[in-house]
């Protein structure tokens with residue numbers, strides 16, 4: 021950190037030397053030297069303004085279900101959104117708009133829509149994490165992705181100014197959202213648009229999405245799919261056919277039931293990254309296909325583990 025000035029905030033939403041491992045689903049990662057845990061939009065704006073005026077970079081952490089954080093201490097401030105959780109509903113004819121703060125768990129948004137028979141977000145059934153993380157990675161399943169149901173997003177720019185984006189002006193790609201590509205901004209809130217359907221039909225679609233997860237190892241520490249599917253192919257299939265299932269590095273092991281999931285059994289972030297790179301190399305050597313990471317790799321890595329790539 022270039023300027024270690026202690027912020028003068030009246031509320032105690034700033035924490036120091038906070039371990040990040042308990043905040044991520046893989047259960048690994050060093051401590052954040054400084055972490056903001058805003059509860060409101062104003063506290064979030066306060067955190068961003070302080071970071072901006074101190075010339076700092078920052079990292080946004082939602083539910084931690086799609087990140088690999090290095091074992092070393094996290095030097096730049098972390099903004100953890102999980103305490104910013106609220107949903108407000110507005111109706112207009114058959115359409116229900118759900119205004120959600122960025123840290124709202126996606127499962128709560130889905131539960132509310134299923135309870136009311138509102139359709140549109142069934143593709144998110146079973147996806148852990150927050151609303152902010154879901155739109156940053158355009159999370160989804162075979163049934164679709166959340167971006168298709170986004171009416172608008174409010175972001176905070178690094179200088180603390182707010183921007184409102186219409187969902188239709190955002191480029192939603194496969195596990196990507198143009199708002200956050202190469203841009204340091206934070207989703208503050210998201211409005212989802214859903215349509216009145218029947219409760220049974222919405223529940224049926226969500227159950228169908230859940231059935232697609234039958235091979236996912238849900239009782240182990242994972243972060244979902246490690247790699248994105250290459251065009252026209254399945255990363256899990258390529259990893260499986262390259263002999264990755266069950267191989268391990270330290271405490272990290274490739275799931276026996278889904279080759280694109282790495283389970284952490286008391287290993288380190290370095291174990292997980294080493295294993296992921298080894299798997300990627302196996303696929304490259306067998307099929308000539310390069311796999312891109314779906315999980316976001318964050319923190320300080322002195323050097324990436326050498327697997328002879």
Ligand SMILES: Cc1cc2nc3c(=O)[nH]c(=O)nc-3n(C[C@H](O)[C@H](O)[C@H](O)COP(=O)(O)OP(=O)(O)OC[C@H]3O[C@@H](n4cnc5c(N)ncnc54)[C@H](O)[C@@H]3O)c2cc1C
Nearest residue numbers: 080082083084085086149150152153154156159160207244
């Ligand atoms: C068992 C399991 C199953 C999964 N299944 C799926 C699946 O089917 N489909 C799928 O797409 N994913 C899946 N995932 C991955 C993960 O749950 C999703 O990507 C989820 O949407 C990530 O949300 P998060 O809040 O945990 O984000 P985090 O992991 O905290 O962050 C992910 C990225 O989003 C950024 N981010 C988070 N919040 C914000 C914000 N407010 N503003 C800007 N950027 C932000 C972070 O900086 C980071 O780059 C699965 C994970 C697990 C553990």
